[in-house]
Structures are given as structure tokens and as C-alpha cells.
Amino acid sequence: MRDVSMGQYYPTKSPVHKMDARAKLVFVILYIVMLFLVPSLDNYLGGGGRLGEYMVKSGLSFGVVTLFLLVAIIFSKVPLMKVLKSVKAVVYLVIITAVIMLLFYSGKANHVYATWGIITISLEGIVSAIVMAVRLFLLVMGPALLSLTTTPVELTDGIESLLSPLKLIKIPVHDIAIIMSIALRLIPTMIEETDKITNAQKARLAEFDDGNVFKKAKAMIPVLVPLLTSSFRRADELAYAMDSRCYGGAKNRTRMRVMRLSYRDAIALVVIAAVFFAVLTFVYDYFGVATFISEWAYTLL
């Protein structure tokens, strides 16, 4: 239960945990953009590129991003298994999609290994399936690390701060953030309450997983009615408590947790900029790096 209340948060002391939530949010956005700098194989070949070049460019780009992610995970002190576990559900999806892509590759393929009816296995299919899988996998890992190292409250504060320019166009960013924080705050309370009421009714021999859908729905009434009444009571109490402490919205409020950028965020910015630049270098072949490496690879083959 308690784990739910903190989202996925994995509590340890690490440089990544200590980073400013706003910085982490921005970095995760940069990280995601980075993953989409690498074009898909279809587009690359359509633009007149060669398959070998593509393999080198995407390999190098994703390689450097993966390296970056691994370094971030090591610094965060979150066990790698924890990160992998948090994206478990998505992994199955990715694998299934990759297999489908591999078998039914629809683009122009010059290196076909085998065909049975509509199923074609080609080098192009394999490459795009791998690129897709790696991209999606990296895509979920980054935000997963964010939620493992940042509490939901920090995240809300960070989002509020990042969105604050929207106040200029009269969007009530602060109120939205407060509503989000209250909701976050109440989720664990509601779960605990549900637990308590469920136990109390179980003690009176209530059955929750017996019979068909209608029976099950009916069995929920003894839990839902008290849960609703207590939620209303709680909402009232919270509103009174806020009013009696003169809560008046965004104007002139100071914060308990003041977010400050620190040297950690600066270092992280330098690192992520370097990785970003590296990916750009590989994809757009600045300084001929990618060409050089692919030619070197050809001589090896």
C-alpha cells in the first residue's frame, strides 16, 4: 500500500534524487526529443540513404543514448532491476510489435531472406524492428527513471513552475497544481480508507470475488457507500482547514520547498547537451564522423 502512495518513488540519497525537479523534467523532454532525431529506416531509404550507413548512424546514436541512460541509472542508485521492472508491461508490448514489424515489413526491401505468402523476412525488416524496439524501450525508461527518483509532489511543483509562463495568458496554473497536489495527497488516504472499510466488511463476511459481474458490482456497495461519504466528509474538512488558515490562492504565497538549481543540474545539463550533440553528429554526419566509421566498418567486413 505504502508504495502506491509514493507513486513509483524509490527512496535513496543520490545526486539524481537531489536534482531540481524542473531540471529533471526538462532533461527528460530533451532525452525524448533526442530519441526522435534518428529517422525511421523507411524515411532514410526514401531520402536516398544507404542501409549500411543507416545501421551505423542509428547504432551509434542509440548506443550513446543507452550509455547515457545507464550512467544516469548508476548515479541514481536505483537498482537496474527496479527500473526494468517498472517498464515490464511496456516491454511485452514492444516485443510483440517488433515481431509483427519484422514479419510484415511493408517498405521497399532489397535484402530479402525468405517469403511465405504475406510474411517476408528481410534485413530491412529486421533493422527497423530493432530500431523501433530500442527506441520505444529507451522512451519508457527515461520517464521511468524520473518517477523513480522524484516524488509526485516534487513533480507537481516542477510542472507548476515550468508552466508558470502560461499565467500570462490567464491560465490558473497554480490552482491546477494545487488540485493535482491535493489529488495526489488524497490517493494514498483513499487507498488506506478503502482497505479499512474492505476489512471491516470482510469481518462481517462480505464476499468480493464471488459470482458474476452483477453480483460483484453489488458486493462493492458496502465499500463504495462508506468510501463516498468519507470522501465528502474529508473534502469538507480539508476545505474548512484551508479556509481557516486563510488560503487564498496564488497571490503572494511563498513556498515551503523552494526549488533551487544547483551545480548538479549544471553538470547534468553539460552531459545531456554533449549527448544531444553526439546524436546530432552521428545522424547528420557532421565532420564526416559517421561516414568515416561506416567506411572503416566496410573495410573490416
Add this chain to the structure above:
Amino acid sequence: MSIVIKNLTHVYSPKTPFERIALDDVTFTINDGDYFGIIGHTGSGKSTLISHLNGLIKLTKGSINVNGIDLGKKYDYKKLRSEVGMVFQYPEYQLFDETVESDVSFGPRNMGLSEDEIKDRAAWAIKLVGLNYDKIKNRSPFELSGGQMRRVALAGVLAMRPKVLVLDEPTAGLDPRGKKEILDLTLKIKEQGPTIIMISHNMDEIAAYCNRIAVLGAGKLEGVFSPSELFGQSEIIERLGLALPTPALIAKKLRDRGVSVTASDMDGLVQAVLSAKGGNYA
């Protein structure tokens, strides 16, 4: 017939950063007919302990035997839960049905009793908790006063005719009179048979009503005592940072001033003071 707990250990969220040992190697026995008190600080594991008794928390380590039902083996949990009635903290927040009578009937109905029997038991339980059955049975539980709601919730458990009644802080949030009413009610209930187990933070209540008291400190059992053992010596109580009941506190202050008296309840205190004065004033 008794509740035998041996080497009970319970860990919440094991093998995670949230791991928490709530009970650590707890062993004791609750006898048939006891009015058994459980005391201890907030977070000492009292609720965790009692939630084991009707199988709401699954036994993971150690053994529990409730009136012959071994919780370590496969058992009929319906039978267990109708034997061990559990009244949680603020039970009035579990009321859900349209009328008082149907809410009280919820437990007996789940036991699979006949409609006549259900009606009989509901009426019996509502009367037992001191409410006017004919007046209240068709009212909505949500339009009652807090104290009445608590009685209705209590009736809902009593209607299952449990052999063991567990009360988790039954007097929390009530005024002094409401407290006394509920406690006297438990004595009335006890006349009907069940063993009573009560968790409380109020030492006066514990000293006045319980015949045996288990003291928990941070998941460990500090011991099981009679009220005079526990409150007479006052070391354990002080070591654990718990309060003494008022009569024991007065006795202690008298001792500190050189009057040799020990007492755990009011009658005992009066007797002790009288005999310390060396006369019989009765």
C-alpha cells in the same frame, strides 16, 4: 477454548525500502472468558496483531490457534470470522445500508442464516446495545448521532454472535459519558458469553475493565500482566513511556510522600488509603 499465539512475526512490504517489522516474535495466550487488554504506543503493532485473529492479515510466520482453528493450515474463514467479531476504530464509518436493521443484518445474512433467524438476531443485537429497536430499525444509519451510529456498528458485529469480540479503541472520539456508556455496554455484552479483547490508549479504562493486559512495545511483547501487577509497580509503564491510570498515579504520588499504598483501580485505592490510615471507616 482459547487463543494461542506462538512466535508471531509480521513484516509489512518485506524486501522493499518500505520494509517494516510490525510484530516480532510475539507469544501469549488469551483464555476463554478474559476481558483482555492490549496496550502500547502508536505503531507498536496492536492493530496488526488483532487483524491476524480473524485472518484479515495472513499468517506469515509463527502460529495462531483460535478456539481450535489452526490459522497455519487451510481453514474455513467464514467460520473463523463468525467466531471472532471485529469492531475496528471508528466503526460508524462502515455503515452503508438504507436502514439500521438491514445494516445490522449484513453479517448474519452473509453467514447464510434463515430470514427469521436474521431478524431475531438483528433485534436482539440492537436491543443489546441499548437502542430502541422499534423506533430505530427503519431509520437511515446516516441520520443518527455519532454515538448511536457507533452502537449500530457494534450491533452489526454482535448480531453474528461471536465467541470472541475484538474492539480496536472502541471509545476513540467519544465524550466521557459516551465512553463510559460504551464500556459498560461491553460488560453487558460479556455477560452474554464472549471473550473480549480491547485495544485502548486510555489506561483508566484498561485498569478498570480488563483482567489481563498485554503490553506491546515496537512490535515486541513486553509481557502479559494483571492490572495490579502492571500498574502496581509502574516501572514497565514508565520505561515504555505510557501513562499510569489515575488511581495508580494517586497511589504513586502518595508513595512518593511516604504513604505506602499500591492500587490499580479506584476501589483498591480507597481500601489501600483507608488501611494505610490504620482504621476501618466502613
